[in-house]
Amino acid sequence: MAEANPEVDVSAAAESKKAKKKAEKKAEKAKAKADAQAASGGGEAAGAIAEEDVSKGLYGDLPIIRSTERSGRTFVRVDELSESLADKTVLVRARLHTSRMTGKYCFVVLRQQCYTVQGIVTKGDKVSKQMLKYASGVPKESIVDLIGVLKTVDKPVTSCTQQNVELHVNEFFCVSKAEPRLPLQIEDASRAEGEEDDAAGPKVNQDTRLDNRIIDLRTTTNQAVFRMQAGVVHLFKEHLVSKRFIEIQPPHIISAASEGGANVFTVGYFDRKAYLAQSPQLYKQMAICADFERVFCVGPVFRAEDSNTHRHLTEFVGLDLEMAFNEHYHEAVDVIGGLFVSIFKGLRDRFASEIDTINKQFPCEPFQFLEPSLRLNWPEGIALLRENGVVTGDEDDLSTPNEKLLGRLVKEKYGTDFFILDKFPLAVRPFYTMPDPNDPKSSNSYDMFMRGEEILSGAQRIHDTSMLIERAKHHDIDLEKIKGYIDAFRFGAPPHAGGGIGLERVLMLYLGLKNIRKTSLFPRDPSRLTP
Numbered sequence: 001m002a003e004a005n006p007e008v009d010v011s012a013a014a015e016s017k018k019a020k021k022k023a024e025k026k027a028e029k030a031k032a033k034a035d036a037q038a039a040s041g042g043g044e045a046a047g048a049i050a051e052e053d054v055s056k057g058l059y060g061d062l063p064i065i066r067s068t069e070r071s072g073r074t075f076v077r078v079d080e081l082s083e084s085l086a087d088k089t090v091l092v093r094a095r096l097h098t099s100r101m102t103g104k105y106c107f108v109v110l111r112q113q114c115y116t117v118q119g120i121v122t123k124g125d126k127v128s129k130q131m132l133k134y135a136s137g138v139p140k141e142s143i144v145d146l147i148g149v150l151k152t153v154d155k156p157v158t159s160c161t162q163q164n165v166e167l168h169v170n171e172f173f174c175v176s177k178a179e180p181r182l183p184l185q186i187e188d189a190s191r192a193e194g195e196e197d198d199a200a201g202p203k204v205n206q207d208t209r210l211d212n213r214i215i216d217l218r219t220t221t222n223q224a225v226f227r228m229q230a231g232v233v234h235l236f237k238e239h240l241v242s243k244r245f246i247e248i249q250p251p252h253i254i255s256a257a258s259e260g261g262a263n264v265f266t267v268g269y270f271d272r273k274a275y276l277a278q279s280p281q282l283y284k285q286m287a288i289c290a291d292f293e294r295v296f297c298v299g300p301v302f303r304a305e306d307s308n309t310h311r312h313l314t315e316f317v318g319l320d321l322e323m324a325f326n327e328h329y330h331e332a333v334d335v336i337g338g339l340f341v342s343i344f345k346g347l348r349d350r351f352a353s354e355i356d357t358i359n360k361q362f363p364c365e366p367f368q369f370l371e372p373s374l375r376l377n378w379p380e381g382i383a384l385l386r387e388n389g390v391v392t393g394d395e396d397d398l399s400t401p402n403e404k405l406l407g408r409l410v411k412e413k414y415g416t417d418f419f420i421l422d423k424f425p426l427a428v429r430p431f432y433t434m435p436d437p438n439d440p441k442s443s444n445s446y447d448m449f450m451r452g453e454e455i456l457s458g459a460q461r462i463h464d465t466s467m468l469i470e471r472a473k474h475h476d477i478d479l480e481k482i483k484g485y486i487d488a489f490r491f492g493a494p495p496h497a498g499g500g501i502g503l504e505r506v507l508m509l510y511l512g513l514k515n516i517r518k519t520s521l522f523p524r525d526p527s528r529l530t531p
Helices: 006-038 043-050 129-137 206-210 220-242 281-289 328-352 350-361 378-387 398-413 465-474 479-487 503-511
Strands: 059-061 088-102 105-112 115-122 143-152 165-176 266-271 272-276 293-303 317-325 374-377 416-422 439-443 445-450 453-460 496-502
Touching: 006 445, 059 129, 088 115, 088 165, 105 129, 115 129, 115 445, 129 165, 220 293, 220 317, 220 328, 220 350, 220 503, 272 378, 281 293, 281 317, 281 496, 317 503, 328 350, 328 416, 328 445, 328 453, 328 496, 328 503, 350 439, 374 378, 374 398, 378 398, 378 416, 398 416, 398 445, 445 503, 453 503, 465 479, 496 503
Parallel strands: 059 165, 115 165, 374 416
Antiparallel strands: 088 105, 088 143, 105 115, 143 165, 266 272, 293 317, 317 496, 416 445, 445 453, 453 496
């Protein structure tokens, strides 16, 4: 029989005694914790069990909406929440803009496009602590359905568009939950221009905005900008239709460069090359030759120009028009000038609230214009520049700095941000521009300006085939490359004129936004092809 090892026995006894003390200490801690929970009402977990959830079924995450049924419920839009609905129960679907829990209250702001309203979840007989906790935990930018009673307020809620009411929430459901960590904060993206970072909080730079454009577009400012963009298109069409214009839909994939130039995007077209249209001009003119008389179109325009400036895009929306006239191209200039006045008046009168929203973030002087529009001849414009120290030749084109200076001088002298500059030098205009019959160095062409930047370039087009060929040769243009263009005028063409407008540039300048990317939904420039 083996002898017991006294060293092993002593060691085992010590370990057993140590484990026993450890267990006793753990039991004491557990008892102390239990006593403390009992003294405080059972703690959070015990309290949740002990306290009845009176709001059960009135809050939570909704199942994915898969179009299984239509309940017939009426959803009230945020902009409809006013005193007229006071003391009525309403159902609102909106984004959770912000939420803040204070004691037994959870304050939320709901946002729907340009409009916001305050809501309050208050712990009470119908709202449990569990519901309050749930409401405060829903991530910002989630889409929620709230049911509650709309109440008037004693003091205006100045942080919201719906300042005279607030929603007292009884039911709180999440329709679609946003991820808790956002790539940018709506509050940061909405800060007023000029606010210092350390005083108001961080700002969001342009690349971050454009990289996360989906969220950036949710700001009330951007919602207002693109409502106004849609408004410009509507006003453009509305006015021209009232003047007997017909809307056409020209192609944007073409067989040759629109204007015989090199700044075009080439695309594969089955077994040959094609190009993205730089302009719908050829097709507008063909429609005039087809006796449409007055036409317009709205569509994409592509420019393969490596211009990384505040006002250039490689793809933008063109608002183009062309019209036949009887005796003088000024018939077309008058129509275009009247078109711009109609657009400016429409924006001013129909979009006052949107302009106010945008100006809160991007302050700007109201756009000034005259009716009828101011029209200056080229020599008058050059004289203004020379009177202010600019050295320029009679046939030199306007540089960008000189355009801006001329805009300031015109504003000072005539009190208008919009004007027409007529009779450009023939040497700086395209080959298809009609020469001035009274001055061989001048042309029947015009540009139009907003806040010192060109937003339309137009002219009377040469409609005689022989003259067109002569002018093309003068510019050393390969006639074979523009054969399709020249052939359009061989079977009788009325005198006509027109121009092209950049939608994004018009809106940028009207609102004084300083960068065209702010008025392009998903901008394309030499360095950006996504999202």
